[in-house]
Amino acid sequence: xxxxxxxxxxxxxxxxxxDERGKLVPDYExxxxxxxxxxxxxxxxxxxxxxxxxxxxxxxxxxxxVDTVFNVFDKVKFGEDTYTLNSDSIKKHGATNRLDxxxxxxxxxxx
Numbered sequence: 064x065x066x067x068x069x070x071x072x073x074x075x076x077x078x079x080x081x082d083e084r085g086k087l088v089p090d091y092e093x094x095x096x097x098x099x100x101x102x103x104x105x106x107x108x109x110x111x112x113x114x115x116x117x118x119x120x121x122x123x124x125x126x127x128x129v130d131t132v133f134n135v136f137d138k139v140k141f142g143e144d145t146y147t148l149n150s151d152s153i154k155k156h157g158a159t160n161r162l163d164x165x166x167x168x169x170x171x172x173x174x
Contacts, residue, residue, distance in 0.1 A: 069103040072098060073125065073127070074098050075099060077094055078091045078095075079094070080136070099131055101128050103126040106122070107122050121146075129155075133152040135148070144171060145171070152165050153166045
């Protein structure tokens with residue numbers, strides 16, 4: 064359970080999987096939207112010079128309720144932005160079980 068200030072709502076966009084030449088690939092045209100409340104979204108932005116081309120990266124750490132499940136092809140929508148998972152989700156447990164949560168790093172790359 065996260066503290067009361069964790070009042071952000073996100074949507075997990077879970078794509079269906081289709082068989083493409085014997086390999087399962089995500090179909091983002093057909094996604095299941097899973098609404099998750101009680102989250103905290105902590106965003107930072109950085110600019111990166113990638114071989115002479117400027118890129119903006121929006122790096123975000125998402126703290127979600129401990130029972131939240133993320134799959135490898137999931138995307139996360141928060142407000143108007145859609146993020147890609149940049150790490151596996153991690154279950155974290157506090158000493159008193161009051162701060163148990165799932166943590167995942169998200170990213171948007173522009174440019």
